Amino acid sequence: MSMNNQGRPTGTGSIGSGFTSTSGSALLPNEPLLFEIGDTEHSGVDLPDVEISTSRLGGFERKMPLDLAGLTEPEAMRHYVRLSRLNHSIDSGMYPLGSCTMKHNPRLNEKMARLPGFSDIHPLQPVSTVQGALEMMNQLSHWLMTLTNTAAVALTPKAGAHGELLGMMAIKAAQDAAGQSHRRIVLVPESAHGTNPATAAFLGYSVKPIPARDDGTVDVQAVKNALSPDVAAIMLTNPNTCGLFEPQVIEIAEAVHAAGAFFYCDGANFNAIMGVVRPGDLGIDAMHINLHKTFSTPHGGGGPGAGPVVLSAALAPFAPVPFVRKGSNGLDLVEHAEGGALGRITAFQGQMGMYVRALTYMLSHGGDGLAQAAQDAVLNANYIKARLQHVFSVPFGDYPTMHEALFDDSFLAGTGVTTLDFAKALIDEGFHPMTMYFPLVVHGAMLIEPTESESKQTLDHFCDVMEELALDAKAGNKERFTSAPLKAPRRRLDETRAARSPILKWERPDEALKAAE
Numbered sequence: 001m002s003m004n005n006q007g008r009p010t011g012t013g014s015i016g017s018g019f020t021s022t023s024g025s026a027l028l029p030n031e032p033l034l035f036e037i038g039d040t041e042h043s044g045v046d047l048p049d050v051e052i053s054t055s056r057l058g059g060f061e062r063k064m065p066l067d068l069a070g071l072t073e074p075e076a077m078r079h080y081v082r083l084s085r086l087n088h089s090i091d092s093g094m095y096p097l098g099s100c101t102m103k104h105n106p107r108l109n110e111k112m113a114r115l116p117g118f119s120d121i122h123p124l125q126p127v128s129t130v131q132g133a134l135e136m137m138n139q140l141s142h143w144l145m146t147l148t149n150t151a152a153v154a155l156t157p158k159a160g161a162h163g164e165l166l167g168m169m170a171i172k173a174a175q176d177a178a179g180q181s182h183r184r185i186v187l188v189p190e191s192a193h194g195t196n197p198a199t200a201a202f203l204g205y206s207v208k209p210i211p212a213r214d215d216g217t218v219d220v221q222a223v224k225n226a227l228s229p230d231v232a233a234i235m236l237t238n239p240n241t242c243g244l245f246e247p248q249v250i251e252i253a254e255a256v257h258a259a260g261a262f263f264y265c266d267g268a269n270f271n272a273i274m275g276v277v278r279p280g281d282l283g284i285d286a287m288h289i290n291l292h293k294t295f296s297t298p299h300g301g302g303g304p305g306a307g308p309v310v311l312s313a314a315l316a317p318f319a320p321v322p323f324v325r326k327g328s329n330g331l332d333l334v335e336h337a338e339g340g341a342l343g344r345i346t347a348f349q350g351q352m353g354m355y356v357r358a359l360t361y362m363l364s365h366g367g368d369g370l371a372q373a374a375q376d377a378v379l380n381a382n383y384i385k386a387r388l389q390h391v392f393s394v395p396f397g398d399y400p401t402m403h404e405a406l407f408d409d410s411f412l413a414g415t416g417v418t419t420l421d422f423a424k425a426l427i428d429e430g431f432h433p434m435t436m437y438f439p440l441v442v443h444g445a446m447l448i449e450p451t452e453s454e455s456k457q458t459l460d461h462f463c464d465v466m467e468e469l470a471l472d473a474k475a476g477n478k479e480r481f482t483s484a485p486l487k488a489p490r491r492r493l494d495e496t497r498a499a500r501s502p503i504l505k506w507e508r509p510d511e512a513l514k515a516a517e
């Protein structure tokens, strides 16, 4: 079998286990690289020869060929369409990836985001010409503050993790302003998303872990014991990553405030409680909301995201610029705030397209519709838990779950099948795997988030497949799992090597040879 420099099979020839001469499968061919389709010696487009008498590049002319693959338009088009067909997406099937909230993205959102008044404006346009866009941002802010009962919101952070950074920067600015700079410790429960301790550490805080109780919730007494005049804040996820609502969240907030610290809430799971619980009523000081999760924007593979942060009255003066404010001639974009401790944390105004999608989702659902969506998400997760708990092992079985169903790997004990093997087998059945090995407090965790957008029929199909797989694993059919996926375009990848030494650049075969020598 011939291999290219990236170690992938290419072209025709004898292919070990394949049945086709292209090693492709029916209408899903084994997709070559652009450079293997069109060579770099030819161009796929006709450009007129240009007479250049004198260069104006001042000696910076390219000396080497550009090495672009010469493809015609249909070749380029087909390449990307074929690649897209190798990918799994929420538009092609259920995507039960816990914590990531892969819900359906209503097409209405897309239609609104493409309105020329939103999509064709420029961030440097005079404010008088973008009043509609500012009004849209204003309305989104209003919805976010109303849903959370908070005093202010910073729209600009471009992801949940970026929002966490901003929220903790606001807390730091408030404490510096109050002469409390000695507060250098941040409490982070063990069940936290990895971004929480990373954020605190990035800002120079030392992270003090808080153990989880046997029931998966935060140990309130451990929080109280850890509080001291050196503690700046607690970063708590609610609902937490075990899919549980923290029952003593108000007691935790009160203890944190009594110690002079702030309560940062990771609100990435807001989709489970929107319209039902207002986090401001629970005593939070800052919380990011992942618009791409809760209010549906196509996301995954690193973007796009938007993580607005709502702030309590105590932190509102430390919000970053820019923000929208009513002025004498309509809406103003405030770019230099009085105080303005933080300045700006993004270029321009943030993810406008996502603001439009989120507001569209809010307006099309209405307040009652959002509450219904949250309740349906919770219902769907509990349905999965109820249907599967006779075969799967449930770590915190005594409680109804929130929007995620959490299983551990004890049902696989003695089968030789791991959580990873099980997830890979799910790929062969046409599902994206659930979240694996997270939260860390549960051994061999499998975290399933169906979201509200799946029908009962889809949930039943998923549960039937999960059940069949679990019974097959228990019946000793280990091979099916350890060799999975058999039907995916790629089998098991060397994930460590892919992460540590990725090949991100195509090299001319002769250069690659030279490099290898």
Ligand SMILES: *Cc1c(COP(=O)(O)O)cnc(C)c1O
Binding pocket: 099, 100, 159, 160, 161, 162, 193, 195, 237, 241, 266, 268, 269, 290, 305, 306, 307
């Ligand atoms: C997704 C998530 C984050 C991070 O959000 P990004 O937008 O991916 O940066 C943080 N915390 C929790 C609980 C999450 O689920």
